[in-house]
Amino acid sequence: MLERLQREFGVTDINELKPGLTSLKVASDKTETLIRELRDREGYTHLNFMTVIDYIEDGIFTIVYMLHNYDNKDTLSIHVDIGRDGEDMVSIHHLWAQAWTYQRELREAYGIRFPGSPRLDEDFVLEGWDQIPPMRREFDTKKFSEERFGHREGRSSEEPREHMKVKLYPNRGGDEQ
Amino acid sequence: MKHSTGHSASLDFAQPEPLDLSSGKYVKLWQGPQHPGITGNMSLELTLCGDEIVECKTHVGYLHRAFEKLMERRTYIQNFTVVCRIAVPEPTFNEYLYAQAIEELSGIEVPERAVWLRTLNLELMRLASFLMWIGGLSGAFGQYTVPNWTLAHRDYVLDLFEEMTGARIYHMYIVPGGVRAGLPDGFEQRAREIMDSTEKLLVQIERVMFNNTVFKTRSKGLGIITPDMVDPYGIVGPNARACGFARDLRKDEPYLAYDQLDFDVVTDNDSDAYSRAYCRLQETRQSISLIRQCLDRAPTDGPFQADMPNVLHWKVPAGETYVKAECTRGEYGYYIVSDGSEYIRRVHVRGPSYTHAIAVMERLAVGTNIADIAGLMVSLHTYPPEIER
Numbered sequence: 328m329l330e331r332l333q334r335e336f337g338v339t340d341i342n343e344l345k346p347g348l349t350s351l352k353v354a355s356d357k358t359e360t361l362i363r364e365l366r367d368r369e370g371y372t373h374l375n376f377m378t379v380i381d382y383i384e385d386g387i388f389t390i391v392y393m394l395h396n397y398d399n400k401d402t403l404s405i406h407v408d409i410g411r412d413g414e415d416m417v418s419i420h421h422l423w424a425q426a427w428t429y430q431r432e433l434r435e436a437y438g439i440r441f442p443g444s445p446r447l448d449e450d451f452v453l454e455g456w457d458q459i460p461p462m463r464r465e466f467d468t469k470k471f472s473e474e475r476f477g478h479r480e481g482r483s484s485e486e487p488r489e490h491m492k493v494k495l496y497p498n499r500g501g502d503e504q
Numbered sequence: 505m506k507h508s509t510g511h512s513a514s515l516d517f518a519q520p521e522p523l524d525l526s527s528g529k530y531v532k533l534w535q536g537p538q539h540p541g542i543t544g545n546m547s548l549e550l551t552l553c554g555d556e557i558v559e560c561k562t563h564v565g566y567l568h569r570a571f572e573k574l575m576e577r578r579t580y581i582q583n584f585t586v587v588c589r590i591a592v593p594e595p596t597f598n599e600y601l602y603a604q605a606i607e608e609l610s611g612i613e614v615p616e617r618a619v620w621l622r623t624l625n626l627e628l629m630r631l632a633s634f635l636m637w638i639g640g641l642s643g644a645f646g647q648y649t650v651p652n653w654t655l656a657h658r659d660y661v662l663d664l665f666e667e668m669t670g671a672r673i674y675h676m677y678i679v680p681g682g683v684r685a686g687l688p689d690g691f692e693q694r695a696r697e698i699m700d701s702t703e704k705l706l707v708q709i710e711r712v713m714f715n716n717t718v719f720k721t722r723s724k725g726l727g728i729i730t731p732d733m734v735d736p737y738g739i740v741g742p743n744a745r746a747c748g749f750a751r752d753l754r755k756d757e758p759y760l761a762y763d764q765l766d767f768d769v770v771t772d773n774d775s776d777a778y779s780r781a782y783c784r785l786q787e788t789r790q791s792i793s794l795i796r797q798c799l800d801r802a803p804t805d806g807p808f809q810a811d812m813p814n815v816l817h818w819k820v821p822a823g824e825t826y827v828k829a830e831c832t833r834g835e836y837g838y839y840i841v842s843d844g845s846e847y848i849r850r851v852h853v854r855g856p857s858y859t860h861a862i863a864v865m866e867r868l869a870v871g872t873n874i875a876d877i878a879g880l881m882v883s884l885h886t887y888p889p890e891i892e893r
Contacts, residue, residue: 344826347757348826350824375826375837376837393826393854397756404824424733424867427863428858428859452568453565468573491579491815492816
């Protein structure tokens with residue numbers, strides 16, 4: 328099957344992550360047809376989830392579609408790279424009934440548009456959010472909290488690793504050696 | 505029994521046309537976010553025509569704490585205080601999957617004793633969660649005796665958790681490499697006593713709740729999930745098993761010690777609220793059997809934790825994995841991406857409520873009487889924090 332997908336859909340970067348879980352990459356313009364093919368002809372009828380990985384250093388979002396085949400118990404992790412800055416992604420709301428919910432979430436969390444996806448601009452988790460989409464790497468939760476909520480006496484935060492060193496090795500002033 | 509139906513071309517899951525709210529025929533009513541018939545803090549925006557629901561929209565976000573974002577800023581070990589909060593009544597599944605994902609990416613082998621202790625821990629969690637759920641469903645249909653019984657017995661199970669892990673709710677017991685401790689002295693005897701009393705309780709619950717005419721009349725025929733909805737809507741767990749799909753990850757893709765345990769997948773065919781409830785009652789009984797089997801077979805000596813590096817130096821090799829387990833509501837999964845640093849690159853938590861509480865709920869609610877909406881919602885067994893993450 329994978330050879331056929333390479334030939335017909337230009338699938339690349341095929342990588343068996345563990346038995347029963349394979350990742351692969353496809354171009355964004357082939358995504359809908361590939362997923363439809365997998366669902367209708369190859370038995371990958373279950374959409375486990377959709378999510379996004381933000382590679383800010385490369386200027387891309389990797390959209391991940393996790394599809395499962397109940398008959399042969401195989402799962403495919405389909406990766407699609409799109410530009411981080413305003414690039415649209417094809418919608419799959421017509422393929423699974425819950426897909427629009429994922430797309431609505433990704434619109435709110437990352438700012439990715441899925442043209443045609445129902446209720447895309449309705450608030451999902453964040454009612455009245457007016458900042459940049461919060462799951463983008465450049466959104467700084469600490470800075471946002473400090474600006475929005477102000478300083479409260481008695482509360483402080485530490486750099487986790489250094490703080491744990493001091494807690495674990497108090498007699499040596501945080502020196503692990 | 506069905507395994508796969510593929511996709512039905514005739515199934516229409518397009519969004520409904522907007523209603524003319526100025527016509528005077530409709531009333532908007534919000535169910536939640538604070539309501540005893542709500543499973544956690546979420547709300548349903550209901551549009552009523554008389555007392556019949558003609559449109560339902562699910563609203564979440566009331567419990568949003570940005571778990572996934574927070575986890576990108578904490579070291580791997582620090583995230584254990586975060587993951588258990590993603591599904592409050594079932595923290596253990598989060599702990600197990602998070603640990604399992606790290607172990608897979610790092611190539612860590614878990615000792616045999618820890619495998620059994622993890623299985624025992626997960627089944628105790630399933631039992632505690634089902635006990636709370638049975639009480640919730642009974643209460644949603646106006647029967648308030650059963651919740652008092654089940655919540656009391658859930659507390660006995662929480663006593664066992666306190667003995668086993670030191671905590672009642674957020675245990676942080678399953679950690680990468682194994683578990684934090686073995687079983688304390690006398691635990692097995694006390695656990696068996698609680699299993700015996702809970703088993704007797706379930707007989708009483710079946711008599712009082714499942715044979716009750718009011719409960720039967722109101723739950724039978726309510727919220728029917730048709731088989732052709734299961735794959736398009738991503739329906740899993742008892743919600744799928746109650747319409748004949750014999751799918752259970754403990755059987756289909758066994759993990760931990762489940763391939764050594766004796767149990768069958770519980771299914772039914774009526775696919776309504778009663779049928780889902782009855783499936784869960786049988787799975788509660790099954791869970792007691794699995795706990796007893798774990799107590800019989802779990803090794804009492806040997807290591808319960810693999811040799812692990814200092815937590816300050818954990819660096820998970822670059823890679824990605826998706827791990828999943830059968831929680832009380834079906835497939836629960838963790839997708840983790842590591843870039844090889846001390847911090848997680850991306851984590852996505854896949855909870856069954858994501859589709860059950862939104863796409864499925866919005867469809868099933870239409871045509872339901874307002875009095876039954878709480879019962880319908882609880883019958884789908886949803887937890888909002890795993891939607892909002």
